Amino acid sequence: DAKTTQPPSMDCAEGRAANLPCNHSTISGNEYVYWYRQIHSQGPQYIIHGLKNNETNEMASLIITEDRKSSTLILPHATLRDTAVYYCIVRSNFGNEKLTFGTGTRLTIIP
C-alpha cells in the first residue's frame, strides 16, 4: 500500500470546519483513500473512503485532488467530541485486507 503523510497535530475552533490534509503521492490506480479516527482509549472508527470522486456522508466530506496525490477530510462543524487522532490510509481493493496505519493527525477542538 502507498505511504501517506499527515501533519502530526492541528487545532480547530469549535463550530468551525476542520480540514485535515493527507498526502499520498505514490497512490496507484486501484487504491482507495480511507479515513479512520481514534478517540482516546477507544478503538479506531471508520469515517469515510473514496477512490477519485469526492464523497460525503453524515460524518464528513472527502475531497480527493484530480491527480489523486492528496486528499482532505472535512468535518463541517467540529464539536469537542471530534477531538481524536485521524488516520489517512491508502488501501487496495484487490485482496489486501489489512489497514496500514501511520501516526495520524491529532486534532484538538478548542472551545
Place this chain on the structure above:
Amino acid sequence: DTGVSQDPRHKITKRGQNVTFRCDPISEHNRLYWYRQTLGQGPEFLTYFQNEAQLEKSRLLSDRFSAERPKGSFSTLEIQRTEQGDSAMYLCASSWGQGNGEQFFGPGTRLTVL
C-alpha cells in the same frame, strides 16, 4: 450492544507468564482482524481470519503469539512467555464480505507486562 467486544479490557502480568485475550466480533461478520498499538503509534496489523481460516500473519507475530478462531465466531490471541516489549493495546476488528469493507473495531485489551 452489537459491536465488537473484547475481554479483558486490561491485563497486568509478570514477564514470562502466558496471557490469552478474547474477541467477539459483530454477529455474522466473516472476517476478524487483530492489531497491536503501542503508545503514540497507529495500530499495526497482526493477523486476520476469514471464517475459521487464518489467511495472513504479520512478521510481528512471533512464535510466541498464536491466534485461533475455531468456529468462525469468536477469536483468541495467546501470548506465551510474555516480555516487557509485548506491553501494548491489542485491538480486534471485524468486517463482512469479500471486498475490503469497513472494519469495526473493539475497545481493545491493554496489556502491561511487568
